[in-house]
Amino acid sequence: MKQLKVQLGDRSYPIYIGQNLFVDSELLTRHINANKVMIVTNTVVAPLYLEQVKKSIESSGKQVDVTILPDGEQYKTLETLNVIFDGLLQHQHGRDTCIVALGGGVIGDMAGFAASCYQRGVDFIQLPTTLLAQVDSSVGGKTAVNHPLGKNMIGAFHQPKAVYIDINCLNTLAKNQFAAGMAEVIKYGIIWDRDFFDWLGENKSQVTELSSQSLTYLIARCCEIKAEVVSCDEKEHGVRALLNLGHTFGHAIESEQGYGAWLHGEAVAVGMIMAAKTSLKMGLIASDEQDLITQLITLYDLPTKHPNDMQLPEFLRHMAIDKKVIAGQLRFVLPTSIGAAELVANVTQETLKQVIVSD
Amino acid sequence: MKQLKVQLGDRSYPIYIGQNLFVDSELLTRHINANKVMIVTNTVVAPLYLEQVKKSIESSGKQVDVTILPDGEQYKTLETLNVIFDGLLQHQHGRDTCIVALGGGVIGDMAGFAASCYQRGVDFIQLPTTLLAQVDSSVGGKTAVNHPLGKNMIGAFHQPKAVYIDINCLNTLAKNQFAAGMAEVIKYGIIWDRDFFDWLGENKSQVTELSSQSLTYLIARCCEIKAEVVSCDEKEHGVRALLNLGHTFGHAIESEQGYGAWLHGEAVAVGMIMAAKTSLKMGLIASDEQDLITQLITLYDLPTKHPNDMQLPEFLRHMAIDKKVIAGQLRFVLPTSIGAAELVANVTQETLKQVIVSD
Structure with a gap:
């Protein structure tokens, strides 16, 4: 088992990465002072992991209650x-x-x-329980619902x-969900760590075959980067914004297509390609580097093109907020x-238009 | 104009108390960095003060939008x-x-x-815009909706x-709303400041006739006490809990009777009397002091008895949460x-029962 720490003064906390953690009662309750615990999960995750987690926490003598939500981004609302x-x-x-969040990014948020x-x-x-939540959304304290x-x-x-x-x-994650998580993994390579980016290109088969050694390294490296960034800038006044690479385009796709139609990571993958193209148009990145970004995203079976029905007005409408x-x-x-x-603040509408048309 | 400060490090802020503040454009925009402002108010307050506040902020060149909510505690919900x-x-x-909160406690929350x-x-x-909000809920950063x-x-x-x-x-506040605010005013006297408690008894007519000198003193004293308590204990780990005198009984009354049926301050008034009776039963307060509390609450035309249809089980059901x-x-x-x-933690159900029966 690997252990990392997010350094935030009296709000610092540990990240444990390994196998069979959910059946380790002592480990799982080490940071729970409460006598009552509420597990929040969803209809897909509950049949897989709820019983073992519940049993592990109950065996320490705590009262465990459960809330099971419907599955999917479309339920990430105030009503739910x-x-x-x-x-x-x-x-x-x-x-x-x-409260114990047992599930993917939607449940964690x-x-x-x-x-x-x-x-x-x-x-x-x-x-x-998903790759995306493990490498990104479970670390850093951002929580939210959609409007x-x-x-x-x-x-x-x-x-x-x-x-x-x-x-x-x-092992139980659907292939498209795994790929969606890889979009956020690739993001860390692009914004922060060229060696890690290269490693992802070289180790594609070990990663997609779920080698536990490769996965542990991959997840730990992402969490290390995220912990470092969040420790510097918890409330996103500066460097933390870089973690949003691909998200401005990506959120527009998710909102326009209807929450749940695209997986978050899929939209981010396309968004990162669009961001790299924007950078190229503005002369901020070399053409061969931009190509490498598209290649790695393609290698991990992620979409590379935005929906045909979205042109500049559709993107701008969502980006404005x-x-x-x-x-x-x-x-x-x-x-x-x-x-x-x-x-970068000075991206013109003309540049955006060219990126969208060329995509 | 009087000025106080709530000391909370980099979250410190001023409280201005005086007349004609809403038409002072410089003062009203002194702490607004934003170019866009959203005034949140309700259908009762809007006809009285919205135009002057909007004009004062707009005259500084800012864009001002408005959200008008329905009036009343029953609308203090996630939906609203x-x-x-x-x-x-x-x-x-x-x-x-x-965001600019223009209204009473519900709007501020x-x-x-x-x-x-x-x-x-x-x-x-x-x-x-209400006495209750001016002396209590607008200061201290507690915000919430009901469930x-x-x-x-x-x-x-x-x-x-x-x-x-x-x-x-x-001047435009309904008499029962003014009385409800006085419940929170009296609270500060009971928990913190005997001299202020006595002053309230001696100056009843000046206060209820809305003498501006008396009101300025009264509001400033309440805000001073609240600012002092909140500066010591922002997140209610200790002394701040004392500001909840009467609120455990009071919230039970409000929840049981349906939000909006009783004004918050009215329920708190009855709650303070019940708390004083509990204290008397437990030998924690002298009988004549307990009498003084009931007398001052009565003097300011506040209710002193809980609804007849509420007995121990009804109170306990709400108090449990x-x-x-x-x-x-x-x-x-x-x-x-x-x-x-x-x-005090060791209040028995038998004591509560006696208090409820005797009330």
């Missing part, structure tokens, strides 16, 4: 959030409860946001008490080489 | 909160927006909670950038003399 509050109140959970505002803030821990007019528009920064990444979960807008000015994360990226 | 998000997104407000979670946190300022199973169960700690208390607003419950143990704020109170 209320189902979690209903469960907490019906079972009389106090301010000293602990919702359970985390519920924890941030139930009784104005209670503890939670993350048990991410019909914009993704992740309602949320909070609320750090978990611990993150448990059991790589066994990836991107969280990186300041004083009405949209800002894009653009790669400047493999391993480096910048936040 | 979404109306604020709709407005912000429709008008494309970014993370650099500022909802606008503040919306500010805490819109794009994971934006600025807001408080323009409280059918419990009052203020979903919320956040999110401090405003400034609070503007215009005492002219009290009070936010002061720790490890299943309910804790009550009980006055120990005029000017002092304690958080």
Whole structure:
């Protein structure tokens, strides 16, 4: 088992990465002070992991209640959030409860946001079961639900008490879900670590064949980078924004196509290709580096083109409410080489139009 | 004009108390960095103050949008909160927006909670228009909405950038709303300041005749006490809990009777009398001091008895999810003399039953 730490003063917390973590009762309850625990999961994950997690926590003598939500991004709403509050109140959970998020990014975002505002803030821990949640959304304390007019528009920064990444979960993950997670993995290579980017290209078969050694390295490297970035800039006033590479284009695709139609990672993959093309048009990245980005995304069986029915007006409509807008000015994360990226404000509509047409 | 400060490090903020503040454009925009502002108000307050506030902010060159909510505690819900998000997104407000809460406690709680979670946190300022909001809810950063199973169960700690208390607003306030505010005023005397408690008894006519000198003193003293308590204990790990005197009984009454049936301050008034009786039964307060509490609450035309249809089981059902419950143990704020109170954990059901029967 590997252990990392997110350094945030009195809100620091550990990330555990390994196999069979969910059946380790001592480990799983090490950061739970509460007598009552609420597991939040969904209809797909519950049959796979709920019983073992519940048993591990109950064996320490705690009362464990369960809220099972429907599966999918389309349920990441205020209405579904209320189902979690209903469960907490019906079972009389106090301010000293602990919420356990057992699932992918949607479950982590919702359970985390519920924890941030139930009784104005209670503890939670993350048990991410998808690759995307393991390498990205379970670490860093961003929580949110969607609004019909914009993704992740309602949320909070609320750090978990611990993150448990059991790589066994990836054995049951659908292929498209695994690929979607790889989009966020590739993102770390593009914005931060050229060696890691190269490693991903060279180790494709070990990764997709789920070699536990390769997966442990891959997940740990992503979490290390994320922990480093979040420790520097918890509330995204600066460098943390780079983690949004591909997300401005990607969120527009997700919102326009209807939440759940595209997986988040799929939209981010296309978004990263569009960001690299934008960078190329603006002369910020070399052409061969831009090619390498497209190649690696293609290698991991991710989509590379945005939906045909989306042109400049459709993208602009959603981008206008991107969280990186300041004083009405949209800002894009653009790669400047493999391993480096910048936040760029002066992207013209003409450039965007060319990128969209050429894509 | 009087000015106080809530000391909270880099989240410190000023409270301005005086007359005609809403028409002072420079003062009103002094703490707004945003180019876009969203005023959140309700159908009762809008006809009275919206135009002057809007004009004052617009005259500084900012874009001002408005969300008007229905009036009343029964609308303090997640559903109504979404109306604020709709407005912000429709008008494309970014993370650099500022929300202006123009109204009573319900508007302040909802606008503040919306500010805490819109794009994971934006600025807001408080323009409280009721006595209750001016002396209590606009200061201290507690924000929340209700859940059918419990009052203020979903919320956040999110401090405003400034609070503007215009005492002219009290000229248009309904008598029962004024009395409800006085319940929270009396609370400060009971838990913190015997001299202030005595002053309230001696100056009843000046206060209820809305003498501006008396009101300015009264509001400033309440805000001073609240600022002092909040500066010591922002997130209610200790002394801040004393501000909840009367609220455990009071919230039970509000929840049981249906939000909006009783004004919050009316329920708190009865709750304070019940807390004092509990204290007397437990030998924690002298009988004559307990009498003084009932007398002052009566003097300000507040209710003194809980609804007939509420007995021990009805109270216990709501109290079980009070936010002061720790490890299943309910804790009550009980006055120990005029000017002092304690958080007490060992109140028996038998004591509660006697208090409810005798009330």
